[in-house]
Amino acid sequence: MDVFEDIKTRVISGQFAHGEKLRAEVLRNDYGCSASTVREALLRLSAVGLVEFQEQRGFRMPEYSEERQHDITHMRIMLEAEGACRSMRHGGVGWEARLNAAHHKLSHIESRIGAMGPTDELAHLWMEAELEFHQTLLSACGSETLMEMHLQVYNRYRQVKADVDRSFFHLADNIREHQAIVNAAVSGDEAIMRKRIFEHFERHLMPDRPVDTAIAAMA
Amino acid sequence: MDVFEDIKTRVISGQFAHGEKLRAEVLRNDYGCSASTVREALLRLSAVGLVEFQEQRGFRMPEYSEERQHDITHMRIMLEAEGACRSMRHGGVGWEARLNAAHHKLSHIESRIGAMGPTDELAHLWMEAELEFHQTLLSACGSETLMEMHLQVYNRYRQVKADVDRSFFHLADNIREHQAIVNAAVSGDEAIMRKRIFEHFERHLMPDRPVDTAIAAMA
């Protein structure tokens, strides 16, 4: 079993509480490996901001704060809007097709959740499909760096919202919003795409806080 | 001595060739520590893209490519323009003062380099002051995440351009461009700021490649 990948999944999907201490000596029991191997995984996660690390004081989960959620959401809007628009310019029909496919897969899972409720199995599939949808959205933007930064921010976003996600409270909205993004892609209108992406995240922003630049124009 | 910080500096400032293999067993000699400690540092650096890591195959420096340089520069323009404009809106006089101070420090070092040539000592001071200037530019943007992503991209940029930097070929241009950015900050005109930032990086973009969105508007 890949210790790093598994801990990463757990750290992103909310299996630890915000601010919880992460002890290598404890986690090793879940994997039957040495504490060093766990430590190694935690160090790598700390380098991308999914775990906090203090010298001689070990590792903990990042604390939750509304400001942090707002900031990360804000960044995600910026990167995702820019990436999606570039994909629209460079992606062509192939990209539209792949986006449709990813959306189809995602919405299929979402309707199953709507019908059967959120089982662990379905929640896990949803996480994978949601990431794939948003990554496909940026996949034709032509910038490796943009996609890397997006993935980092995406993971932090998922981590911050993990407990909310599991309840699937906004499932119906999500389905509608994802569809609206696909429609915008087909329409070829970048301003509409930016607007749709903004609307998809709007409820996770703090209402009284200034929203910047291009993002303000979407509102 | 802090092994991680020192290796990070060396990896950023071009003390290893592009694509060069980084062996923990070799590097340990420079620090008088065990290979595990070096390995730990390299793993953390690989998590932020400053070193490449392949399982069971160790670490190497990233390969150079024009595309990579273009992509990283592109991203830096985007993040820095956005951050600078937000700082203009939220920073107030305090920010302008700090930006002036940082610029003053930087230009002082730059003129010394112009006079005495680039000694190792001066090159090191320049690296620090240049980072501080660009970080100050974003320091009032109000987004931790934006600044973190910028630092990551800034480091990669420095790494890609490390060998060129050491020659200080564009020193005169740099002095002029940094001054222009400070002037734009004082002027309060965001469009001008975006333009000045674009001009500061323009020569590191590939000429025949499409430049996107807000960036195109700056050109």
Add this chain to the structure above:
DNA sequence: ATTTCTTGAAATCTCGAAATTTCTGAGTCA
């Protein structure tokens, strides 16, 4: 000549013990 196999050497990874640092709380003093 090219591919496949073998084998020894080299590089990488894992591990638990030892060294170091931080944390805890009982005891002391004002």
Add this chain to the structure above:
DNA sequence: TGACTCAGAAATTTCGAGATTTCAAGAAAT
């Protein structure tokens, strides 16, 4: 009570040896 000290416990970090995997070079096979 409150601040301070200090020792023992707990947590963290470092380390080098042993296990595993990759690499390289020559032999055998097609």
